[in-house]
Amino acid sequence: EPEVTQTPSHQVTQMGQEVILRCVPISNHLYFYWYRQILGQKVEFLVSFYNNEISEKSEIFDDQFSVERPDGSNFTLKIRSTKLEDSAMYFCASSEVPDPDTQYFGPGTRLTVL
Amino acid sequence: AQSVTQPDIHITVSEGASLELRCNYSYGATPYLFWYVQSPGQGLQLLLKYFSGDTLVQGIKGFEAEFKRSQSSFNLRKPSVHWSDAAEYFCAVDPIKAAGNKLTFGGGTRVLVKP
Numbered sequence: 655e656p657e658v659t660q661t662p663s664h665q666v667t668q669m670g671q672e673v674i675l676r677c678v679p680i681s682n683h684l685y686f687y688w689y690r691q692i693l694g695q696k697v698e699f700l701v702s703f704y705n706n707e708i709s710e711k712s713e714i715f716d717d718q719f720s721v722e723r724p725d726g727s728n729f730t731l732k733i734r735s736t737k738l739e740d741s742a743m744y745f746c747a748s749s750e751v752p753d754p755d756t757q758y759f760g761p762g763t764r765l766t767v768l
Numbered sequence: 769a770q771s772v773t774q775p776d777i778h779i780t781v782s783e784g785a786s787l788e789l790r791c792n793y794s795y796g797a798t799p800y801l802f803w804y805v806q807s808p809g810q811g812l813q814l815l816l817k818y819f820s821g822d823t824l825v826q827g828i829k830g831f832e833a834e835f836k837r838s839q840s841s842f843n844l845r846k847p848s849v850h851w852s853d854a855a856e857y858f859c860a861v862d863p864i865k866a867a868g869n870k871l872t873f874g875g876g877t878r879v880l881v882k883p
Contacts, residue, residue, distance in 0.1 A: 658811075685868040697812070697858060699870035709868050745811060754867035755800050755819070761811035 656680045658760035660746050666766045667736055675731045675763045677746030685754050686729045687747040688721065690714070691762075697745070703729065736767045770795050772861045774874035781849050782882045789844040789877050791859030799863035801842040802871065803833055807855040815857075818842060819865075829853070854881040 659678045667673050679686050688700040702709040703721055718734045729748075733740055743764050747757040772793045781787050793799060800819050804812040816827025823835040833844045842859060859874040 660811075687868075687870070689871075696875050697860075697871075697873040699872070702868050702870060704868050710870060712870070747812075749868070751867075755862055755865065755869070756802075756814065756817060757871060758814065759804070759812035 658746055658748055658758055660744075660760040660763050662763060663761065664764045664766070666768065669738055669767055670735050673733050673736055673765065675733075675744050675746075675765070677729045677731070677760055678727050679729055679746065679748030680750070680758060681727070683748035683750045683758075685709075685749040685751075685757075686721075686723070687749075687757060688731045689745045689747065689759075690742040691745065692739075692742040700731070700744075733765075736765075738767050741765055741767045770863065770872075772859055772872055772874045774857075774859055774877050776877045777875070778878050778880065780880040780882060783851050784848050787844075787846045787849045787853070787879065789857050789859075789879070791842045791844065791874060793840050793842070793859075793861050795840075795861065795863045797863070798835075798837060799861040800865050801833075801835060802860040802862075803827065803831070803842075803844045804858045804860060804873075805829075805855045806858065806876075812858065815844070849879075849881055851881045851883070854879055 661676045686703040691697045701711045701715045720732045743762045745762045746760040749757045802817045803815040818835045856876045856878045858876045860871040
């Protein structure tokens with residue numbers, strides 16, 4: 655069964671460094687999302703992406719964040735200058751055109767900022 | 769305020785017993801409703817969803833959920849729990865019901881299964 659994949663599974667970085675989290679959505683899905691879950695808190699929406707542009711973004715998704723679909727298969731989340739409070743599990747999700755409301759999630763990348 | 773609530777943070781159930789997880793939402797119109805499960809070290813797996821129609825929805829792994837408009841609830845049930853059901857369960861809603869819209873998650877319920 656097709657699934658969303660994410661790399662790396664765990665990323666450790668120093669505060670102020672840039673990180674890029676990678677996702678490969680399910681092939682033929684055209685809607686892409688990033689969510690995050692800070693330890694002990696709710697899963698929170700960050701951004702959605704369709705047709706090579708951001709559809710919606712949350713207040714969390716400020717100027718230090720960016721997303722990109724650099725090729726036909728990858729979807730990336732870049733955090734330009736990481737802060738301690740960016741430590742979280744980041745989930746990528748995708749959905750397809752016939753059923754865009756059903757999102758399928760990847761296993762997540764645990765980001766630890768030291 | 770618009771929200772989705774899972775009143776139980778932890779539930780402990782014996783293997784073979786039934787399980788019910790509560791989810792309540794507070795939105796003007798009925799949102800799309802989802803249940804996801806997160807097993808230890810895993811991502812979020814979709815168990816089932818409700819958009820419209822029959823209010824009793826069947827999902828994977830033997831789970832079902834019932835939508836009750838009068839109670840603004842979408843509770844998840846399983847008649848007989850297996851040890852592998854130990855996980856965290858999230859109720860999620862899409863109140864806008866538009867393509868590519870965000871999901872709003874409840875706080876989650878962690879299920880422990882006793883032998």
